[in-house]
Amino acid sequence: MSNIDYSTILTGIEGVRIVSSNEKYAQSGAGLPIVVVENQLGSASLALQGCHLLSFVPAHGNDLLWLSPLASFDPDKAIRGGIPLCLPWFGGHPAGLQSHGFARTSDWTLEKASNQPDGSTLLILSLSSTTETLAMWPHAFRFEMQIEVGTELKLTLNVDNLSDTPAPFTYAFHTYFAVDDYTQCPILGLEDLTYIDTVGEVRRLPQEGTLQLTGHTDRVYLDVPEAQTIVDGARQIHIHGTAKSAIVWNAAEHALNIADIGPAYTRYVCVERGDVFDNALTIAPQSRFSSVMTLSETR
Structure with missing residues (x-):
């Protein structure tokens, strides 16, 4: 557990508490602090390490997020499932630094929790530059995540470039959605777009018709519309966001060799x-970039 005392921030805030991952997920070891949110509209859980959403369940609904049954909760190790935050770079790094950036394994600070007039709960977390991060990404920064838990899950990422030089920046909300069978859930909202296929030889291809996965998939769709929908049987999972890329991934049978996925790969x-890629950004000196994503379901 973190040695930060959040009692003052959480005083008088209904439905928000911090527990150990050992308690929440019945695991042993050092464990990680987990923020648990419960209100009449929905519930969520969040690891302070990585500002990592692990669960979101709208009232009377199912969890929209998949958390691997083999996930580990170890300090400095990314958690498999939920919504890892990939920033300030996505994918591999040319200098061989850790894939998907340092934010998803860094300890974020819970700055605020509040009960909103509509019954939702707002959390605000932040991560600021240090000597260690400046050695990896030479820009003073402040990352802020606003998380609203209600009938929908709304994430607002604010990135402040506090340096005097332009900051190249890529990022992703690396969302694992829970589904009954990944080969039986059409993904709407990517029709007729160009995607970069990174399985095997890298190719640029047009999406013909509705996307439905049949095996190992790793694609980057470019210049996407605001909304996508995953059809999972009788329910639809809705994704709305301001970002311009959509990365679609399932490791399929290759996950059998990934220790924290294994045979559970069919369920996400x-x-x-x-x-990312063609949609990569440069944040001007002393300026802010913001990205919003909202998740919901209908039946």
Whole structure:
């Protein structure tokens, strides 16, 4: 557990508490602090390490997020499932630094929790530059995540470039959605777009018709519309976001060799919103970039 005392921030806030991952997920070891949110509209859980959403359940609904049954909750190790935050870079790094950036394994600070007039709960977390981060990404920064838990899950990422030089930046909400069978859930909202297929030889291809996964998939869709929908049987999972890319991924049978996925790979599909590859960004000195994503379901 973190040695930060959040009692003052949480005083008088209904439905928000911090527990150990050992308690929440019945695991042993050092464990990680988990923020649990419960209100009449929905519930969520969040690891302070990585500002990592692990669960979101709208009232009378199912969890929209998939958390691997083999996930580990170890300090400095990314958690498999939920919504890892990939920033300030997405994918591999040319200098061999950790894939998907340092934010998803860094300890974020819970700055605020509040009960909103509509019954939802607002959390605000932040991560600021240190000597260690400046050695990896040479820009003073402040990352802020606003999380609203209600009938929908709304994430607002604010990135402040506090340096005097332009900051190249890519990111993704690396969302793992919980589905019954990843081969039986059409993904709407990507029709007729160009995607970069990174399985095997890298190719640029047009999406013909509705996307439905049949095996190992790793694609980056460019210049996507605001909304996508995953059809999972009788329910539809809705993704709305301001980001211009959508990364669709499932490791399929290759997951059998991934220790924290294994045979559970059939129960998730990643549709990640972000700005990557051709949609990569440069944040001007002393300026802010913001990205919003909202998740919901209907039946």
